[in-house]
Amino acid sequence: MKVVLGVSGGIAAYKSALLLRLFTESGHDVTVVPTAAALAFVGAPTWSALSGKPVATDVWTAVHEVPHVRLGQGADLVVVAPATADLLARAAAGLADDLLTNVLLTARCPVVFAPAMHTEMWEHPATQANVETLVSRGAHVIPPASGRLTGADTGPGRLPEPEAIFAVCRHLLAQAASPQASSPQPASPGPAPTPGDLVGTRIVVTAGGTREPLDPVRFLGNRSSGKQGYAIAARAAARGAAVTLIAANVALPDPAGVTVHRVESALDLERATQAAIDEADAVVMAAAVADFRPAAYASTKIKKTHDPADPDAAPVIELVRNPDILAGLVRAGGSARRPVIVGFAAETGDADTDVLTLGREKLARKGCDLLVVNEVGTDKTFGHDDNMVHLLRPGSEAVVDIGPAPKAVIADAVLDAVRDLVDASAPPSPL
């Protein structure tokens, strides 16, 4: 398909050469439209050689082909990466002072911006207002990742990795090619989620399973792989949310554009969650948190013959209760506006009670805004790529069944519910 890759003048322009390769290697016809400032970072020969096409920054080159109109009109997708603060401002204002801004005005296809700049510039109200304007007009904005910036400083502002930008673009191109084919799955109700619908939403996700240390080599743990929590964090970031992921003992790569804190025990997870939720709009507690921990931690390895009086004796390990972090968040919020709180209930059910009954009891006990119930067992859910869940809301008998479906599809359905709850809890507009 026909893609226009806009490149504006930031140091991250070098990463767009890799993005260009991802497009061309998957068979797309890419025209690169750099701004004049972008060429100060990566020169025209690089763009021209990699795309196999001439490169222009202004509207005065090859005028007989009317490129300032033709390129935008003919594109199936326009992606600007990196999008600087200046480019976002010019696009939001509708200026047409170079070839790229002309393309943006004439394009009727999906348009994606991947901003990259220093944290102060990204967080400035002017930039945020420009992003809101562009999103309100239907553009997709992939929020910058947090991490090392050009100098020694760190913070939100990094261009997400080319693979992450490419994933959003591929999704949009698939939608454009076949609006039906790219719907998440028949299992997921409602239309396909739009990348960008969570821009401005701050979400904290916990994932994985805690380990409660017994001695320097042993712990009490559980089978959670973290895949479902990671899928929620990754999809939330792809849809534009600012995501903090608190990962307990997960052997998965960090999702693109997500701030990740790694923790081990339930007490670590509690501290990290409380530190992260200050400004959060929603907290999704997908982690399997141990309910108990050893009452005492042995600072040296517990010996097999730990009792000299009885060398065959097995040690007795006393356990104490861990705090219920989720219930604590609900209590701390009180009746004042608090983040939307989502709990997970991994249930096996038993001969007398099915998982939904157990789920309803848990929802009442925890007091959260949404409970995601899934049936677990050694042959189900843990470590698998597919999942099946039921969504329960307080005060409603309705059950929304999602799946069996890939964990990314389950993630989108949970995020749709989170978005609706966040929207419903927002203070009314003064207008």
Ligand code: C5P
């Ligand atoms: O009570 P149960 O462990 O089944 O509840 C599961 C939900 O509660 C999950 O969302 C989990 O993250 C959260 N939880 C918690 N603190 C605990 C135990 C579970 O926040 N100590």
